[in-house]
Amino acid sequence: MTAAATTGGGTLTEAAFGKISALAKAEAGLVLPTTKLTMVQSRLRHRMSALGLPTYNDYVEFVTSQKGAEERRHMISALTTNVSHFFRENHHFEIFRDRALPLLMAKSRAGHPVRIWSAGCSSGQEPYSIAMTIQEAAPELAARDVLILASDIDPNILDKAEAGIYSEQQINGIPPEMRKKYLRPSGNGLQIDTGLKRMIRFRELNLLRDWPMRNKFDAIFCRNVVIYFDAPTQDTLWPRFENALAPEGWFFLGHSERVSDAAATRFTSVGMTAYRTKPGAEAPTTKVKEA
Ligand SMILES: C[S@@+](CC[C@H](N)C(=O)[O-])C[C@H]1O[C@@H](n2cnc3c(N)ncnc32)[C@H](O)[C@@H]1O
Structure with a gap:
């Protein structure tokens, strides 16, 4: 052409x-x-x-x-490409529910906060799927100190995420029993229940710039985001994600994304594009360009 x-x-x-x-x-x-x-x-x-x-x-x-x-x-x-679905790549939500949540529940019972990050959350289906998974499998945790940071570079898509209104077609991925619990009719669409929204904080954040969050995350979902970056850009992010995670924190990538061979030595694979950080490892720090 x-x-x-x-x-x-x-x-x-x-x-x-x-x-x-x-x-x-x-x-x-x-x-x-x-x-x-x-x-x-x-x-x-x-x-x-x-x-x-x-x-x-x-x-x-x-x-x-x-x-x-x-x-x-x-x-x-x-x-930016903002395509997203509820419970996209459902095996991640199964790992999160069956393997991560019991440990996070114990952590919460011991009085520690639980922090999860949906990095590149687009129109909100990912953080709402995480919140539904927590509410369904660990309601006690949902009632305690749990927060999901939902961030994206795109302020327009974040507004949609925060509004949490979806069409019938968009909610296809939500199991029927969860639809009844977590969606209410609103205008021409269906709106996410406010109780579920309380778990989530929406923030504009460019992954290439400084990350102002000081506390470590127990799990990070950064799925179908780094696929739009080249390998050198991805390589600057792996140690930053590792440092942003608590030891043995959970890290989920999109189906066509992989941590680089160099970074893979510092993560343990726990399933398809699912990782955990090694206990107590510190990643080499990389200088971040100021915004
Ligand atoms: C295809 S969506 C992925 C949504 C969701 N994670 C999923 O898997 O369904 C990719 C998102 O990454 C965001 N994004 C792209 N570049 C970014 C950057 N530099 N910092 C933060 N978000 C970025 C886009 O705005 C878009 O909403």
Whole structure:
């Protein structure tokens, strides 16, 4: 394909695409090969209309300028892929329920808080699936000191996550008995029960930047996120995830993601794309670029 596509907003040339692609990589770690030119063009068209910019070159000039800082957030929001499902890759929820929760229950009974992180939570199906799993399998834990941090780089998708309203089709993955308990009719959709929401805190967070959380997590779900990053970017994240986890903490990745061979020595595999950190290991620290 010739890497330029024409629209009402002019032509996204290969050169302009290259600048968008470099910016997406620098801002969010996203890798956009030229095969994505048409997709990028169609996703940025809305941003051009919103800003009243007639051509892609005008858009590129603006978004790469000093004045374009806020637009860079919108651009990243437009370029991220937000597909998610309830109980996606269900084997992770089974491991979490059958193996992690009994240990976390004991930890909670001993008076310690339990912290879980859904990193790259998109529209919320992942943290709500975690919360439903806890409420179903360990209601005593749900009533104690348990919190799920649900973070994403995309502020627009986080608003949807926090609203927690889904269509009939979107709730397909939720078992019928759980649908009855945790969903209420709301307008044209179904809304997540407020009791379940109490377990979750939604926050905007770019995985490439500083992570302000100081407490360790008992489990991290970062699934179908690092697949959009290249290997060097992924390699900066493995030790950071390891350091963010408590010893023997649980770490879940998406089905086509793997910790690198170098990092794998510091994790124990406990199932398909499911890991635990080794007891007491400290990962080498990596310097994080300031936002
Ligand atoms: C395909 S969704 C995955 C959702 C969920 N984890 C799942 O597996 O169903 C990927 C999410 O990662 C987020 N994301 C991409 N780059 C990110 C970054 N640098 N920091 C934080 N989140 C990022 C996107 O905004 C998107 O919502």
